[in-house]
Amino acid sequence: MVIVGASLAGLRAATTLRAEGFTGGLTVVGAELHAPYDRPPLSKEFLTAPSPADTGLPVPDGLGARWLLGRPAAGLDPYRRTVTLADGTRLPYDGLLIATGAAARTGAVDGEPGPDQRVFTLRGRDDAVALRAALTPGRKLLVVGAGFLGGEVAAAGRALGLDVTLVEAGPVPLERAIGTEAGEFVGMLHREAGIDLRTGTTVAAFRTAPDGSLSGARLADGQSVAADVAVLALGAVPATGWLAGSGIEAAGGVRTDSRLRALFPDGTVVPGVVAAGDVALVPHPLADGAAPALGHWSGAVEQGAAAARTLLLGGAAPAFDEVPSFWSDLHGVRLRSVGLPGLGDTVKVHECDREARRLEVGYHRDGRLIGALTIGRTSRLAAYRRTLAEYTS
Template sequence: MIEPLARPDQSVVIVGAGLAGLRAAEAVREAGFPGRVVLVGEEAHEPYDRPPLSKAVLQEEGHERGIALSPEGALAGLGVELRLGRRAVAIDRKAREVELADGERIAYDRLVLATGSRVRALDILPPGAAGVHYLRGLDDALALRAALKTGGRLAVVGGGVIGMEVAASARALGCECVVIEAGPRLMARAAAPAVSTFLHKRHLAEGVDVRLGVTVAAAEPSASPGAWRLRLSSGETIEAQAVVVGVGVSPNIDLARDCGLEVRPEGVVVDGFGATSDPAVYAAGEVALHLNDLYGRHDRQETWAHAAAHGQHVGEALVSPTQAYRQPPSYWSDQYDINLQVTGLATGDTDVVRGDPALGRFLVFHLAGGRIEGVSAVNAVRELRTAKRLIGACPADLEALADPARELKIEA
């Protein structure tokens, strides 16, 4: 491992002014680094929170004014130099310099790549085409909100977390909404079957037209501007005034790959302290295929909690590396008045439902090989606090686990 940072003549450059990049910058300072810290972001906005983009920002005019991740002036107070609206285009590892699109070169002793992800695009519904929306950044959310305000029918391609949150927001705004999902159930990657079923029923009850097991075979603009005619693999045709595509993201690994760092399609490979194959270059947050010491394997997470925790961990590791990264994955989603919280694995080889989904409030324990590896909580944040402590336990009595009348106990 490279020597930790300590001197005032040293500098840290962080590329990516999202949650992970911001937390890394703050942590470097909190750990006492006295040198230069530069945070470079290609978006023109100061670091902001993405989760509201598919929820309150779509539903409520002006909500975007309250999503800054850092109070005004706080970064300047920490002595963090912000370069916003500036894209890093190359890394010269020999000279230890980052090059920005406008030609500026910034020298670093340590570089942190916190470049996050970008949306996966469909060729037949290209980003930038009138009436086609992808949702990653604030500007995307504002454009989508403007389109939803005009009403009509919204087609959501992809029944993942973002797609279903957008569907709920569209209904809240009174838009008709159809969801087109290729898989056999909603949110299959992020949620257990019991949770998918619960959410599916609620979306139907809210008037969302959910089509499972179908893809968009062809798409063509309709006569009215921004509207589309989608031909589904089932042969049906859907007319929509606007289309949102939410078919996943891919990590922004280009900078790392182009300068010869070890990357895989799943992300920039880093150790338990965030170091890449070059000990002077680190990666944090959603872009990092990171070693999670809790499981002893590499993983990439697309969640707020991970971006925050990993960004902070990597920032600290630059100055005072103590422990390798150890965090269970976790995320939440809000759809209508439903709050879903997932800690650990989101699905197991056996899922035990505790409580009655029909009552709108339940837990699901996810077991793998007899061990509880994760818990999902639907409108049950309080119960989740106790349930989380059971992660790692091997319950002998699954009936007791499923019965909300019986106490949740950690067995010896």
């Protein structure tokens, strides 16, 4: 078995293979030099703790894997069943897991300074180390994009004592993911924390000082903001470039069937190849068989295990139907969700207590519950999860 992606999904797949009786050769390929690590802390406590948090994931004793780290995959031949690495090494496989995750989307901003001038993206551990060093009190931080990552980085900046401007193209933060009502609530949390939240606009151009360092930005609405540190939090793109020429359907992610088996463009299964985590587009019963891009920690864990079972059992493996979930920590409260709130066509607000910073929202599609979200009310999600699990079983 070959796992391309020394990630959370890749590690979970490796441990599941061994736990379920696979005793053959197991190779894990990683583009980074780091062993598998946890990504969610990188935009939170890794940035704010007095010392960098240890984000390494535990690797079980006796896993018996060969680790090829710092050696990115460069090509796949699904007919000869070989993976080619950037250094020319060819790895034959009987079963292959694609778990290469995603890369930060940078967008196009005029006048963008170089990486040594404090304009960052945040996807991996090295990114977080560099950003942490730049977030010193007294500096002015500009975050472009108020999604989950951008909101968490902005919150970390405020916790560290920086002046923070958060720019969002939509009318409220996270509108596409959690809707207008919850997005307005998140916007309130940001503003109460002292963040200058600018919505309905984006960065048109960065400005530089005479020495070439970042000095600020001009927004699309004509306003200007001062900044000497900037973070582009514009989403992510699946890391599928290495699959070019393989014949696998990989536009926007690796498309799979309900058992996470990779597909050719005509919908037929690629023999011996599965995908999991941020790189995978997996059909889900809550989405009426559509394949939503999730990009959350729980999805990587659950899909990694499910993909390993498919490698072992093939078409006899159970279909993937786990209820998606995610969480985010912002300004001392936890935002948590189950299901697919972004696909709802009707939103029902069951509680909205701004003073107590509590929110409970249900999302419905065609009259049926499809997701739920709470802020400061995590215990209330259990009942929603049970209902959603009934729909998917």
